Amino acid sequence: MHFSRILLVLACWVTVLSGCAVNHMNLHEGIRSFQLQNYRDAFIRLKPEADKGHADAQYAIGYMYYYGQGVVEDRKKAWYWITCAAKAGHADAQAAVKILSKAPVAKPR
Numbered sequence: 770m771h772f773s774r775i776l777l778v779l780a781c782w783v784t785v786l787s788g789c790a791v792n793h794m795n796l797h798e799g800i801r802s803f804q805l806q807n808y809r810d811a812f813i814r815l816k817p818e819a820d821k822g823h824a825d826a827q828y829a830i831g832y833m834y835y836y837g838q839g840v841v842e843d844r845k846k847a848w849y850w851i852t853c854a855a856k857a858g859h860a861d862a863q864a865a866v867k868i869l870s871k872a873p874v875a876k877p878r
Contacts, residue, residue: 795814795817795818796814796815796818796823796825796826798814799811799813799814799815799818799826799829800815800825800826800829802814803815803829803833806838808833808838808839808840809839810839811829811833811839812830812833812839812840815829815830816830819850819853822853822857824853824854824857824858824859824862825854825859827850827851827853827854827857827859827862828850828851828854828859828861828862828865830850831846831847831848831849831850831851831852831853831854831862831865832847832851834846834847834850835847835851848869851865851866851869852866
């Protein structure tokens with residue numbers, strides 16, 4: 770009986786850790802795709818990680834929305850994701866928020 774509990778606990782830990790490895794790999798591969806300028810693949814891999822609160826993924830998603838790389842340009846979504854990353858302590862996102870806050874807003878004619 771005691772042995773079965775140990776096996777059950779061990780099986781649970783293996784399941785949990787394998788899930789973490791997959792998530793970490795998805796984040797790593799997404800960042801790699803972003804660095805290689807394969808923005809569509811990066812977006813597909815990083816969006817779920819951004820939704821989970823990963824600051825690097827949030828900043829990359831915001832960047833892609835801001836410049837329309839891999840997605841349709843959307844400055845509102847860009848601002849949302851960049852500020853999420855900044856609030857999470859991402860230094861580049863914090864710098865981007867300062868710059869974007871001072872940037873003139875294009876007004877429709």
